[in-house]
Amino acid sequence: MGPRRLPVATSDPAALPPAGLPGLNPVWSRLIEVTESGSAGGVTHGWHLLDNGPELDALGVIPVGTILCVHGNPTWSYLWRGLLASATEAATSGEPAWRVIAVDQLDMGFSARTGRFRPLARRVQDLADLTDALELAGPVITLGHDWGGVVSLGWAVDHPELLAGVMLLNTAVHQPAGAPIPSPLRLALGRGILGPATVTTPAFLATTLALAHPPLSAAVKRGYRAPYRTSARRGGIGGFVADIPVALAHESRAELDRIAEGVRSLTVPTLLLWGPRDPIFSDRYLDDLVERMPHARVHRFEGAGHLLAEDADYAAAALLWLGDAVVSAPLEGSVAVSVSVSGSGEPSETAVSGSLAAWAVAGTHPLWHYLDELQASDDTALVDMQPAPRAVSWRLLSLRVRQIAAGLVHIGVKSGDRVSLLVPPSADLTAVLYACVRIGAIVVVADAGLGLAGLTRAVRGARPDFVIGAAPGLLAARALGWPGRKISVAGFPAPMARLIGVEHTLAELISLGQARLSAGDGLPAEPAPIDAAAVLFTSGSTGPAKGVIYTHGQLSAVSRALFLQYGVGVGTGLVAGFAPFALLGPALGARSVTPDMDVTAPKTLTASAVASAVAAIDATVVFLSPAALVNVVATAAALTPADHAALAGVQRFLSAGAPISESLLAQAAALMPEATAHTPYGMTEGLLMADITLEGIRAAAASVAQSKAVQAVAHDGESVPAPPDPAHSTAHPAGGVCVGGSTATTRIRISALDASGAAVGDLSEEPNVTGEIVVSAPHVKDHYDRLWLTERGSRRGGVPGERWHRTGDVGHLDSAGRLWVEGRMPHVIVTADGVVTPVGPEQRIETLPDVSRAAFVGVGPLGTQQQVAVLETVPPARRAHRAPEALAAAVRSMVGTPVAAVLVVPGLPTDIRHNSKIDRSRLSRWATGILSGGRWVKP
DSSP: OOGGGSOOOOOBOOOOOOTTOTTOOGGGEEEEEEEOTTOTTOOEEEEEEEEOHHHHHHHTOOOSEEEEEEOOSSOOGGGGHHHHHHHHHHHHTTSOOEEEEEEOOTTSTTSOBOSSOOOHHHHHHHHHHHHHHTTOOSOEEEEEOTHHHHHHHHHHHHOTTTEEEEEESSOOSOOOTTOOOOHHHHHHTSTTTHHIIIIISSHHHHHHHTTOSSOOOHHHHHHHHGGGSSGGGOHHHHHHHHTOOOSTTSTTHHHHHHHHHHGGGOOSOEEEEEOTTOSSSOHHHHHHHHHHOTTOEEEEOTTOOSOHHHHSOHHHHHHHHHIIIIISSOOOSSOOOOEEEOTTSOEEEOOOOSSHHHHHHHTSOOTTHHHHHTTTOOSEEEEEOSSSOEEEEHHHHHHHHHHHHHHHHHTTOOTTOEEEEEOOSSHHHHHHHHHHHHTTOEEEEOOGGGHHHHHHHHHHHHOOSEEEEOHHHHHHHHHHTOOSEEEESSOOOHHHHHHHTEEEEHHHHHHHHHHHHHTTOOOOOOOOTTSEEEEEEOOOTTSSOOEEEEEHHHHHHHHHHHHHHHOOOTTOEEEESSHHHHHTHHHHTOEEEOOSSOTTOGGGOOHHHHHHHHHHHTOSEEEEOHHHHHHHHHTGGGOOHHHHHHHTTOOEEEEOSSOOOHHHHHHHHHHSTTSEEEOOEEETTEEEEEEOBHHHHHHHHHHHHHHHHHHHHHHTTOOOOOOSOGGGOOOOTTOOEEEEEEOTTOEEEEEEEOTTSOEEEEEEOOTTOOEEEEEEOTTSOSEETTBHHHHHHHHTTOOTTSOEEEEEEEEEEOTTSOEEEEEEGGGOEEETTEEEOSHHHHHHHTTSTTEEEEEEEEESSTTSOEEEEEEEESSOOSSOEEOOHHHHHHHHHHHOSOOSEEEEOSOOOBOTTTSOSBOHHHHHHHHHHHHTTOOOOOO
């Protein structure tokens, strides 16, 4: 069906919206007559638009600029009501004032029905006619959604003299060759479907409104439907769909191509806000926009979809960005990241090139340094424990890395390409990873511990160009539609390979690479310290997993931090029960092994498996997660004399990833009697920030006990003896887990909480002040991947010119400079009596003999939250229920502040990766339902 055969509405004048539409201030609405350029006889059309300009005039403020908002199909200016309200409120509060003009395109919303088809070029000119009539002066920021994004970009390309910035929600300016158009649009364009689906019935409108997450209220749906109550008023909806330039011969194809190429020349600040759950404009369209505007800031709102303006607080993000990028100095999404350490130990960021001198300035060396240095050595580099122990020499590992690297280059992998690794911890994974980083490809490491849903979000969000995987990963990639060309680490029968989409195998890459090297074709130039090296994903314990970008310089700084703190280097044998640390082994020159375990379930690790791994490489350093540690201790009775002898050779034992009790660490340390037991503190964004030994934990606990005893004596009115060490004399009432002092290259500060639980304080080392933990180090991440808003928040309040990271953890420093972690920022409880952090109460509750583990959560609105304790008991409960009165009374006595309810569950929900971080947010929602009369289901 050609577009001009659509039923077109008869002419109808512009009108004002009806009163009472939720969120729509009637004072914003105005009508304006606009002459259509190029028309014979000066044809005019009535436009309806929303404009907060009169409100700004009434406030007596002068706008710093205008935001020109253009809706898509089948919405109208109602889409932008949140921005109008937020911008006006900000101006009222004395913040920079932005005039917001949100238009109803002709034939849409409450603008005039023109009675004629309006192709893309005409719509771009229509918008120009309107801004001319408004005598709009710069600076102008365009903001568009859906096909309004294309129209707004057309205006931006044509008005460089007025343009100061570009903002876009989900939209597209180019349809990739050979790729099908989105299925909802393809369906609407079907023969005999277009008119009935878009004009005759409100089906297209209803389908679009159903894309909101969560669903729109009935009142808001009525607001969107208000201009489109009859088929006579829906002609523009059908016209917009018909104007999609699917065929090369479509009359709007040339205009779309003009705009798509024109945006490449736009150098103004640009913000792309995206809903990944969009079935119409998927991430492939975002990729295209980023390729055309590489300077753009990008934020993907995980869980949001096509109607991003309804799914997320886009207005707050837009105004923050405008303040950074237009009103004040631009906030860079990525800073120079090769970091040198001066004589004073203070890091300084220095942008340097990829030469040997650059690495010298960074104070580190490339990740593949020891693979080159030890390429003639037959000493063991790593050991594979599955299916049977197999040692790999430095000579073989170095050769395989070079061969695979050359093979990747041969099949078209380039510097900057993203390669997702879906390979279990093994020699294959190590070789592939180092091959990728050597040629400058960016490895995407999203471990299977995220679970299938989390892994799918991670891989799709990271948009890899290539996927290298074992059979389970490749099968999942095929079934779930993960992007990227597929490479298998093992061979498949030809029919299966075709079904999965495997183009190459690892063996083929090795053969291709060896042929390339033998022909004298060397590897490409080495990447620079400032080049991106990896995307690592967080555990997802407090929300969807986030992609964290590390540069080569930063990853090298991680290995340096491990060397400086623990002496892990050439000759060290490293057992890593957490895969990322095993992958760092070659960068440190250490031989490494991952014990025989299911990496997706740390609790599967046994004491015997640890002993076997230690024996396989004469390990002197062992790293295990807390979840793995629990089972290692539980299975210690199975250790043989030979196992005990092997474990006696361990010199340093580390456990990190979640809070760990002194008793558990002590039980593990008893299995390695010659080892110093450490529990480092860090996160995906900074792997080693602080460290404490078992002896340090005991000293910290003793100082707290001593301080409490002193305070108790003072409370009884007796004289207070001077403590033997004033530096260890102050106990913080919030409690927490002591994680020790900062590591050699790290600085730790606290941003104090206010009464609402927000971290607003300046960065400080003042002792016994609870707030968000903020860190700085050469090995802190560069930035979050396509999470501009999250990245901005993580840097808030940092020292100018330095790279600081807000961890999202809450805690305090004591008078000895030790860090105590009290929980996570999202889990802070804000009661009418003040702020409560969860870890301290949990620790006190867990001293009760009937409690094996506790979670402390808030229920209700911030400021009046009630405290609720959720327990795992000894013996374990079979169902969820209220705690017996005696246990509840004991819990309340231990906490010391009002506890509204004490609930018992068979098991507390934890994250998948660590199996130990309690999901307090989930528990809070569950407890809210239970206490509101809901069913007693398991959390």
